[in-house]
Amino acid sequence: MSTQPTRMGLQLRSLVKPDGELEISLLGVATPDPAPDEVVVRIEGTPINPSDIGLLFGAADISTARVSGTPASPVVTAQIPARLMKGMAGRLGQSLPVGNEGAGVVVAAGSSAAAQALLGRTVAAVGGAMYAQYRCIKADQCLVLPEGTTPAEGASCFVNPLTSLGMTETMRREGHKALVHTAAASNLGQMLNRICIKDKIDLVNIVRKPEQAAILKNIGAKYVCDTSSPAFLEELTQALADTGATIAFDATGGGKLAGQILTCMEAALNRNAKEYSRYGSTTHKQVYLYGSLDTGPTEFVRNFGMAWGIGGWLLFPFLQRIGASAAQALRQRVVAELKTTFASSYSKEISLAEALQPEAIAVYCQRATGTKYLINPNKAVST
Amino acid sequence: MSTQPTRMGLQLRSLVKPDGELEISLLGVATPDPAPDEVVVRIEGTPINPSDIGLLFGAADISTARVSGTPASPVVTAQIPARLMKGMAGRLGQSLPVGNEGAGVVVAAGSSAAAQALLGRTVAAVGGAMYAQYRCIKADQCLVLPEGTTPAEGASCFVNPLTSLGMTETMRREGHKALVHTAAASNLGQMLNRICIKDKIDLVNIVRKPEQAAILKNIGAKYVCDTSSPAFLEELTQALADTGATIAFDATGGGKLAGQILTCMEAALNRNAKEYSRYGSTTHKQVYLYGSLDTGPTEFVRNFGMAWGIGGWLLFPFLQRIGASAAQALRQRVVAELKTTFASSYSKEISLAEALQPEAIAVYCQRATGTKYLINPNKAVST
Numbered sequence: 001m002s003t004q005p006t007r008m009g010l011q012l013r014s015l016v017k018p019d020g021e022l023e024i025s026l027l028g029v030a031t032p033d034p035a036p037d038e039v040v041v042r043i044e045g046t047p048i049n050p051s052d053i054g055l056l057f058g059a060a061d062i063s064t065a066r067v068s069g070t071p072a073s074p075v076v077t078a079q080i081p082a083r084l085m086k087g088m089a090g091r092l093g094q095s096l097p098v099g100n101e102g103a104g105v106v107v108a109a110g111s112s113a114a115a116q117a118l119l120g121r122t123v124a125a126v127g128g129a130m131y132a133q134y135r136c137i138k139a140d141q142c143l144v145l146p147e148g149t150t151p152a153e154g155a156s157c158f159v160n161p162l163t164s165l166g167m168t169e170t171m172r173r174e175g176h177k178a179l180v181h182t183a184a185a186s187n188l189g190q191m192l193n194r195i196c197i198k199d200k201i202d203l204v205n206i207v208r209k210p211e212q213a214a215i216l217k218n219i220g221a222k223y224v225c226d227t228s229s230p231a232f233l234e235e236l237t238q239a240l241a242d243t244g245a246t247i248a249f250d251a252t253g254g255g256k257l258a259g260q261i262l263t264c265m266e267a268a269l270n271r272n273a274k275e276y277s278r279y280g281s282t283t284h285k286q287v288y289l290y291g292s293l294d295t296g297p298t299e300f301v302r303n304f305g306m307a308w309g310i311g312g313w314l315l316f317p318f319l320q321r322i323g324a325s326a327a328q329a330l331r332q333r334v335v336a337e338l339k340t341t342f343a344s345s346y347s348k349e350i351s352l353a354e355a356l357q358p359e360a361i362a363v364y365c366q367r368a369t370g371t372k373y374l375i376n377p378n379k380a381v382s383t
Numbered sequence: 384m385s386t387q388p389t390r391m392g393l394q395l396r397s398l399v400k401p402d403g404e405l406e407i408s409l410l411g412v413a414t415p416d417p418a419p420d421e422v423v424v425r426i427e428g429t430p431i432n433p434s435d436i437g438l439l440f441g442a443a444d445i446s447t448a449r450v451s452g453t454p455a456s457p458v459v460t461a462q463i464p465a466r467l468m469k470g471m472a473g474r475l476g477q478s479l480p481v482g483n484e485g486a487g488v489v490v491a492a493g494s495s496a497a498a499q500a501l502l503g504r505t506v507a508a509v510g511g512a513m514y515a516q517y518r519c520i521k522a523d524q525c526l527v528l529p530e531g532t533t534p535a536e537g538a539s540c541f542v543n544p545l546t547s548l549g550m551t552e553t554m555r556r557e558g559h560k561a562l563v564h565t566a567a568a569s570n571l572g573q574m575l576n577r578i579c580i581k582d583k584i585d586l587v588n589i590v591r592k593p594e595q596a597a598i599l600k601n602i603g604a605k606y607v608c609d610t611s612s613p614a615f616l617e618e619l620t621q622a623l624a625d626t627g628a629t630i631a632f633d634a635t636g637g638g639k640l641a642g643q644i645l646t647c648m649e650a651a652l653n654r655n656a657k658e659y660s661r662y663g664s665t666t667h668k669q670v671y672l673y674g675s676l677d678t679g680p681t682e683f684v685r686n687f688g689m690a691w692g693i694g695g696w697l698l699f700p701f702l703q704r705i706g707a708s709a710a711q712a713l714r715q716r717v718v719a720e721l722k723t724t725f726a727s728s729y730s731k732e733i734s735l736a737e738a739l740q741p742e743a744i745a746v747y748c749q750r751a752t753g754t755k756y757l758i759n760p761n762k763a764v765s766t
Contacts, residue, residue: 054661055661086686087686089653090653090656090659090660091659091661094659096659253685254685259680270472270473273473276473276474276477276479277473278437278438278474279697282700289685292685297642297682297683297684297685298682298683298684298685299680299681299682300680300681301680301681302636302637302672302675302680302681302695303469303470305695306695306696306697306700307695307697307700308694308695309692309693309694309695310692310693310694311691311692311693311694312685312688312689312690312691312692313689314662314689314690317665317689317690
């Protein structure tokens with residue numbers, strides 16, 4: 001059992017008030033003494049993923065964000081449009097900690113051997129509340145990083161690596177041989193390209209701009225389709241015919257893209273059809289929506305036969321579905337290739353207080369290519 | 384081997400020409416001599432199902448339908464809008480026979496014992512080309528109807544009975560305990576109600592009008608929600624909460640209904656949620672689109688978490704998926720309950736030539752409740 005005095009630390013909180021105001025603030029909280037099977041991690045790197053922004057800002061209109069408080073303890077407020085308050089009902093009045101994943105050094109450990117073995121080690125962890133200087137967490141939720149790995153290098157060990165591996169794994173398990181990915185120039189998209197190149201999987205990348213296409217071409221992507229091209233649908237159909245991809249992972253969610261992918265998959269399949277069937281190809285075509293970069297409605301024209309599906313895809317239910325040992329195998333691969341296949345890059349490292357500054361919010365809330373931020377909650381304290 | 388002379392018979396054909404004209408006509412065709420394992424059925428009842436109308440009229444604009452030819456041999460032409468011709472590419476220039484299912488009397492049989500055993504029997508069959516006076520078909524595709532069953536009573540043995548049984552079977556196999564059905568006052572919807580009442584399954588019926596709600600209430604439906612009610616969404620949510628239904632079969636396809644069902648399912652599930660999750664309920668919610676009464680785009684707002692799916696559902700792939708013996712068990716149940724649970728009703732019995740008259744087309748193409756027609760291809764000949 002650790003006998004250190006109570007350790008205070010800053011923790012970021014997000015609160016939706018019944019009147020429609022969102023409030024993000026930094027609270028000084030006492031770090032709990034670790035239970036026998038727990039450790040306390042001093043978090044030194046925790047990324048701002050799109051999934052974190054969702055919890056952080058809820059349905060608030062970012063353009064209404066105002067900052068008050070002090071530079072060391074800023075408070076952000078923003079307004080949530082009345083029509084979106086229904087979706088916030090489940091979190092009203094609850095001061096919620098934020099931050100899916102992070103990495104840092106174990107500074108206190110419970111009495112169990114498993115916990116004690118982690119003392120002083122650099123670990124990565126997933127489980128929420130990582131936007132904090134200290135996080136008390138079960139030892140078995142920690143992934144020990146190899147010697148020579150910094151917390152910044154290990155901060156994004158879980159969400160993007162396991163999501164991108166989860167995509168190729170889902171592709172295989174559901175009987176497809178190639179896949180499509182949208183918002184493909186993102187950190188996650190680049191990671192998926194490295195996996196697919198390494199594993200010899202054909203990947204059709206969909207981007208919105210020529211600059212994004214260039215990023216992917218530069219890292220060796222073979223199939224890149226740009227929605228801004230006048231011939232986008234023809235180019236996508238050709239890439240689908242070339243690769244035989246019949247499953248897609250779409251980060252945009254809203255709009256017509258998911259339906260267009262199904263339409264082009266069907267057109268690619270029908271190029272080789274021998275006989276007319278008014279029910280279309282019998283090959284199942286699937287699009288999973290795993291993000292919501294476009295928060296508008298999803299719309300599709302049903303011109304792709306009857307063998308199709310659109311659905312939500314989420315990492316943690318996927319890991320549960322494949323079972324503990326399969327999930328562990330994916331984690332081991334991430335650790336083994338952390339500085340190569342699964343390397344993340346950030347445009348800036350910021351403190352907790354800086355994460356609440358308007359300039360920073362304006363950048364990372366774009367969720368745009370090349371605007372990914374890493375929070376180091378101990379930046380101000382430790383340097 | 385039968386040694387009868389070649390038998391001529393009328394067969395309905397649908398042809399899409401490259402210039403965008405649809406042509407429906409009656410052809411005099413020679414009925415093939417049955418191979419050893421085949422029989423010739425004199426078709427006396429074959430329903431006009433929504434799935435038949437799709438093949439019959441393709442993407443043609445019904446309002447442009449014109450009839451020429453003679454009363455005994457009419458020819459219907461109609462125009463297909465240019466923007467929809469892409470979807471017709473697979474059938475261009477092919478004169479296609481129509482009619483998924485039907486029933487009649489076996490008037491000739493091949494030499495095999497199985498075929499000979501059917502001579503003179505009243506059978507039902509599925510396999511296309513039933514809008515014809517004679518249909519040569521494999522003996523093992525025929526279902527022998529019990530003594531005392533007329534072809535009219537057996538005409539709809541397959542599509543609606545197996546589709547409605549397929550729905551409750553899919554519900555069970557995918558782990559749901561109650562289901563939702565739209566266009567619920569249809570022949571199929573009433574049949575599904577009889578199955579669910581008999582099997583003690585909770586069924587939420589969605590209809591468009593008070594008259595349709597009354598039809599269902601009259602046959603004992605407990606949960607009926609009318610989209611024309613101002614409180615439709617609240618009423619649907621309440622029915623979903625009462626029944627725990629998390630799977631729906633939607634015949635409309637287009638519009639917002641599929642998404643609204645998912646939204647209300649999520650709202651019903653969240654009534655009992657203990658903890659906030661920004662990813663929504665972990666219970667999988669599924670809507671299968673099995674029809675396309677609304678041919679417009681499908682649109683949904685993603686406010687139902689991440690555990691959801693929308694997809695196509697089609698009878699024959701379903702039967703293949705469950706395997707021959709499970710499919711056979713479903714067929715046996717249909718025969719056993721043909722005059723009760725699986726009874727179909729028709730507003731009119733018409734000949735092949737009458738099916739090509741403008742007044743008839745205007746009625747059955749509505750696909751509306753109470754407008755179902757039965758074709759008796761031997762009506763004019765045999766009476």
